[in-house]
Amino acid sequence: MTADGNPPDLIPAPVSTATPEGGGFTPGTRTTLYAGEGTESSARWLRATAGAALGLPLAPATAPGGAGSITLLVDDSLAPEGYRLQVTGEGVQIRGGTPAGVFWGAQTLRQLLGPEAFRAAPGAGTRPRTLAATTVEDAPRFGWRGVMLDVSRHFTQKTDVLRFLDLLAAHKLNVFHFHLTDDQGWRIEIKRHPKLTEVGSWRTRSKWGHRFSDLWDEKPYGGYYTQDDIREIVAYAAERHIRIVPEIDIPGHSQAAIAAYPELGNTDVVDTSALTPWENWGVSPHVLAPTENTLRFYEGVLEEVLELFPADIAPFIHIGGDECPKDQWKASATAQARIAELGLKDEDELQSWIIRHFDTWLAGRGRRLIGWDEILEGGLAPGAAVSSWRGYGGGIAAAEAGHDVVMCPEQHVYLDFRQDGGPDEPMPIGYIRTLEDVYRFEPVPRGLSPEAAAHVIGTQANIWTEVMQERARVDYQAFPRLAAFAEVAWSALPESAERDYAGFERRMATHYRRLDALGVAYRPPGGPLPWQKRPGVAGFPREGAPPNI
Structure with missing residues (x-):
C-alpha cells in the first residue's frame, strides 16, 4: 500500500480505497469460498483461475462470513456493476450490486493476490501473498466498455476468441463487438445459406502487409465458426458478464456474401458470378443490390443470428452500414427504379431505407x-x-438528435494504428497513438449538452486485422494500450479533468507482470522485440496529428 492507502497496482483504478485498522489475511489451502445466490459463476471463475494458479482448492463454505473464508454476495444497495471488496483479518468479502458487480470485484481480488494469480498453475515455491486490510469501493463510469475484434480479414480461432474474452474480463471490459463478415471473409455458419461459409469463408491468397504492398501470401486462407462454436463463445462470454454485439455488414463490405450468392449483387452492372472473397484490403466496390430478394436473404441470416445470440447477451445487433460505395447503384437500373418507386432523393437515402428496414x-x-x-x-x-x-462529429450529431452513441473515434482508439514513429514498428498503419495518447482519450466531447452527453452510453476500442495475421500480432497492437483504454472506460474522470499518467505508468510496472503471466505478447515500453518486427513488409504510416480530434 502507498502512504495514502491506495493500492499501487490496480488497473483500472477504483473509485476509492481505504486502509482500515486490523490485520491482513493470507489465503491458504483451508480457505473456503461462499457463493451467495447469483454469484455461482464468479465462484467457479475464482476457483478455476486464482485458485488453480495459487494451489488453493477454495472448498465451498456453507455460510457467509466465516473466519478464513472468501464470501461473495449480491447487494442491491450498490450500483449495478459496482462492488465493495473488504479484506480483514477474518477473510475477504465481495459485495456487488448485481452478479456482474461481484465478478468485477473478484477480478480486483485476483490483482491483489499478485501476478502469480494470473498463471495457469502454481510455480515452484508459489505461495499466496498476505493481503493487507483494505476496502475498495468501485463502480464503472460507462455501461458500455467495449472492444471490437475483426475476424473477417484474419480469422481468429475459437480458442483464441475465448482467450480474448478472458483478457477483456481481466480489464473489466464488458462488450465484445464480434465483426463476423466483410469483403474478405464470412465467418459464421448460416444453415439455410451454406455457401456463405462453403464459398465465402475462404480466399485463394492474402495481401502481405498494407494494400499498397507488392507482397502476397499465396496460401489459401480462411475459416469460420460453426453454430456450436458460436453457442460456446456466447456461453463463455455470459459466464464472464460480457455482452456480445455480432456484426453482419449491410449493404457494403459484402463481397464475400456476393461471391457465395451472386444474385445478391448488382447483376445488371457487373458479372457477380465471377467474384470471389476479396484478396486485398480496403473498400470493395461490390455492394448489395437493394432488392426484395436481398432483404429476405438477410432477414433469414439475422433470424439465425438472433437464435445464436440471445437477447440477454446481445441486445444490440450491428449491421455495419459503413463505407458503402454508391457507384454500382448509380449505374444500376434496378437500384434507380427502387429509388423512384420509394420516392427517395438519392443513393444516400436508398442506403438509409435499407438501414431503416432492418431497424x-x-x-x-x-x-x-x-x-x-x-x-x-x-x-x-x-x-x-x-x-x-x-x-466525434457523427456521435455528437446523433447524441444531439436523441440517439445513443458509442464513441470509438479512429483518431484515438483504433488499435491497428502504430504505437511509435520508430522504423522498427511492424507494418506501421495510420497515425501514432501511444499508450499515453490512449490513456488521455476522453469519450464525452467537451461542450456537449448534459442531455446529449447522457446519450453517450459508452466507448469502444477497435482492432482491425488486415496486418494482424496471428494472435501475437493482435496482442502486440492491443496491449498495453487496451489497459489504458480500460481505465478510460471504467474509471471516472478526475475533477481536475487530467488523468494521472505518471501514476498509471507506475501501476503498469506490475500490470506488465500480469500480462507476462497470461502469455500476452504485448509491445514492451522500450519498443518491439526482434521477433515482433516485420522488416521489409510495407505499412501505411501517416504523418502529423490525426485530423478531426
Missing part, C-alpha cells in the same frame, strides 16, 4: 440496431444507435 425488423424482435456513423447519411433510423468512428 424496424430488429425492433419487432426485441433487439436494437447499431451501425457505424455512416448510417446518419440520408437520415438516421429512429431507434438506431451509432458507433462514431470517423471522429
Whole structure:
C-alpha cells in the first residue's frame, strides 16, 4: 500500500480505497469460498483461475462470513456493476450490486493476490501473498466498455476468441463487438445459406502487409465458426458478464456474401458470378443490390443470428452500414427504379431505407440496431444507435438528435494504428497513438449538452486485422494500450479533468507482470522485440496529428 492507502497496482483504478485498522489475511489451502445466490459463476471463475494458479482448492463454505473464508454476495444497495471488496483479518468479502458487480470485484481480488494469480498453475515455491486490510469501493463510469475484434480479414480461432474474452474480463471490459463478415471473409455458419461459409469463408491468397504492398501470401486462407462454436463463445462470454454485439455488414463490405450468392449483387452492372472473397484490403466496390430478394436473404441470416445470440447477451445487433460505395447503384437500373418507386432523393437515402428496414425488423424482435456513423447519411433510423468512428462529429450529431452513441473515434482508439514513429514498428498503419495518447482519450466531447452527453452510453476500442495475421500480432497492437483504454472506460474522470499518467505508468510496472503471466505478447515500453518486427513488409504510416480530434 502507498502512504495514502491506495493500492499501487490496480488497473483500472477504483473509485476509492481505504486502509482500515486490523490485520491482513493470507489465503491458504483451508480457505473456503461462499457463493451467495447469483454469484455461482464468479465462484467457479475464482476457483478455476486464482485458485488453480495459487494451489488453493477454495472448498465451498456453507455460510457467509466465516473466519478464513472468501464470501461473495449480491447487494442491491450498490450500483449495478459496482462492488465493495473488504479484506480483514477474518477473510475477504465481495459485495456487488448485481452478479456482474461481484465478478468485477473478484477480478480486483485476483490483482491483489499478485501476478502469480494470473498463471495457469502454481510455480515452484508459489505461495499466496498476505493481503493487507483494505476496502475498495468501485463502480464503472460507462455501461458500455467495449472492444471490437475483426475476424473477417484474419480469422481468429475459437480458442483464441475465448482467450480474448478472458483478457477483456481481466480489464473489466464488458462488450465484445464480434465483426463476423466483410469483403474478405464470412465467418459464421448460416444453415439455410451454406455457401456463405462453403464459398465465402475462404480466399485463394492474402495481401502481405498494407494494400499498397507488392507482397502476397499465396496460401489459401480462411475459416469460420460453426453454430456450436458460436453457442460456446456466447456461453463463455455470459459466464464472464460480457455482452456480445455480432456484426453482419449491410449493404457494403459484402463481397464475400456476393461471391457465395451472386444474385445478391448488382447483376445488371457487373458479372457477380465471377467474384470471389476479396484478396486485398480496403473498400470493395461490390455492394448489395437493394432488392426484395436481398432483404429476405438477410432477414433469414439475422433470424439465425438472433437464435445464436440471445437477447440477454446481445441486445444490440450491428449491421455495419459503413463505407458503402454508391457507384454500382448509380449505374444500376434496378437500384434507380427502387429509388423512384420509394420516392427517395438519392443513393444516400436508398442506403438509409435499407438501414431503416432492418431497424424496424430488429425492433419487432426485441433487439436494437447499431451501425457505424455512416448510417446518419440520408437520415438516421429512429431507434438506431451509432458507433462514431470517423471522429466525434457523427456521435455528437446523433447524441444531439436523441440517439445513443458509442464513441470509438479512429483518431484515438483504433488499435491497428502504430504505437511509435520508430522504423522498427511492424507494418506501421495510420497515425501514432501511444499508450499515453490512449490513456488521455476522453469519450464525452467537451461542450456537449448534459442531455446529449447522457446519450453517450459508452466507448469502444477497435482492432482491425488486415496486418494482424496471428494472435501475437493482435496482442502486440492491443496491449498495453487496451489497459489504458480500460481505465478510460471504467474509471471516472478526475475533477481536475487530467488523468494521472505518471501514476498509471507506475501501476503498469506490475500490470506488465500480469500480462507476462497470461502469455500476452504485448509491445514492451522500450519498443518491439526482434521477433515482433516485420522488416521489409510495407505499412501505411501517416504523418502529423490525426485530423478531426
